[in-house]
Amino acid sequence: xxxxxxxxxxxxxxxxxxxxxxxxxxxxxxxxxxxxxxxxxxxxxxxxxxxxxxxxxxxxxxxxxxxxxxxxxxxxxxxxxxxxxxxxxxxxxxxxxxxxxxxxxxxxxxxxxxxxxxxxxxxxxxxxxxxxxxxxxxxxxxxxxxxxxxxxxxxxxxxxxxxxxxxxxxxxxxxxxxxxxxxxxxxxxxxxxxxxxxxxxxxxxxxxxxxxxxxxxxxxxxxxxxxxxxxxxxxxxxxxxxxxxxxxxxxxxxxxxxxxxxxxxxxxxxxxxxxxxxxxx
Numbered sequence: 001x002x003x004x005x006x007x008x009x010x011x012x013x014x015x016x017x018x019x020x021x022x023x024x025x026x027x028x029x030x031x032x033x034x035x036x037x038x039x040x041x042x043x044x045x046x047x048x049x050x051x052x053x054x055x056x057x058x059x060x061x062x063x064x065x066x067x068x069x070x071x072x073x074x075x076x077x078x079x080x081x082x083x084x085x086x087x088x089x090x091x092x093x094x095x096x097x098x099x100x101x102x103x104x105x106x107x108x109x110x111x112x113x114x115x116x117x118x119x120x121x122x123x124x125x126x127x128x129x130x131x132x133x134x135x136x137x138x139x140x141x142x143x144x145x146x147x148x149x150x151x152x153x154x155x156x157x158x159x160x161x162x163x164x165x166x167x168x169x170x171x172x173x174x175x176x177x178x179x180x181x182x183x184x185x186x187x188x189x190x191x192x193x194x195x196x197x198x199x200x201x202x203x204x205x206x207x208x209x210x211x212x213x214x215x216x217x218x219x220x221x222x223x224x225x226x227x228x229x230x231x232x233x234x235x236x237x238x239x240x241x242x243x244x245x246x247x248x249x250x251x252x253x254x255x256x257x258x259x260x261x262x263x264x265x266x267x268x269x270x271x272x273x274x275x276x277x278x279x280x281x
Contacts, residue, residue: 001081002037002081008076016261029092033083039080050063074254082237085236086236117181128191175229195244196214197244201239211253213230
């Protein structure tokens with residue numbers, strides 16, 4: 001299908017800032033599951049976008065703009081043709097061997113819940129793919145299946161480093177939390193796994209939508225396979241894959257800093273809509 005995406009983020013400063021610096025991972029790449037028809041990033045302040053790639057092969061855009069600025073708005077807009085590959089990712093840019101994604105991070109540390117899930121699914125199934133599907137079925141329900149903030153990785157990593165209560169324990173797990181749990185469990189089973197940030201066409205009854213997060217795990221003879229614990233399925237043609245990382249912090253859509261003023265209050269507006277219905281070419 002063809003998906004139209006518009007992702008707008010407004011940064012509002014309580015006091016004008018002297019300058020802003022932002023790094024953006026908001027641009028999808030082509031692979032066998034998606035083809036980018038067109039895509040652009042607009043910024044409403046005077047700046048020059050510089051394109052690059054990060055260590056994982058994600059498309060990266062950066063800019064610096066001198067103020068004073070009271071607001072800065074960044075908009076990513078485009079269309080992507082998507083194809084259902086049953087979660088299998090082929091033809092994507094790969095910078096590292098799969099074993100790199102066995103590395104734990106502070107956001108994917110294996111706690112008691114992860115260890116219990118990994119032990120149960122390992123005992124029930126023998127093959128990697130069967131164990132991953134069993135793990136997907138065993139994942140807890142999300143509190144907010146699709147809602148993620150643009151810089152959720154940064155904010156949640158800070159909260160975890162400060163020792164705040166686990167959202168899994170409190171029943172407030174988001175898609176990001178569940179993806180981290182899935183990744184931690186897979187790595188405990190010695191299966192390389194990583195975080196994916198992207199977009200998902202919302203269900204008809206969805207009340208909120210936002211940038212989405214899921215996991216990919218490496219399966220011998222298949223390669224990388226996506227698993228979305230928040231929705232209990234492998235990504236299909238409703239998904240647009242944008243960035244990967246060891247965790248959500250590494251795949252965060254935006255990292256920002258400013259000189260002068262105070263931290264921005266951010267407001268995100270995201271629209272993902274189907275332009276080419278299924279069955280219509």
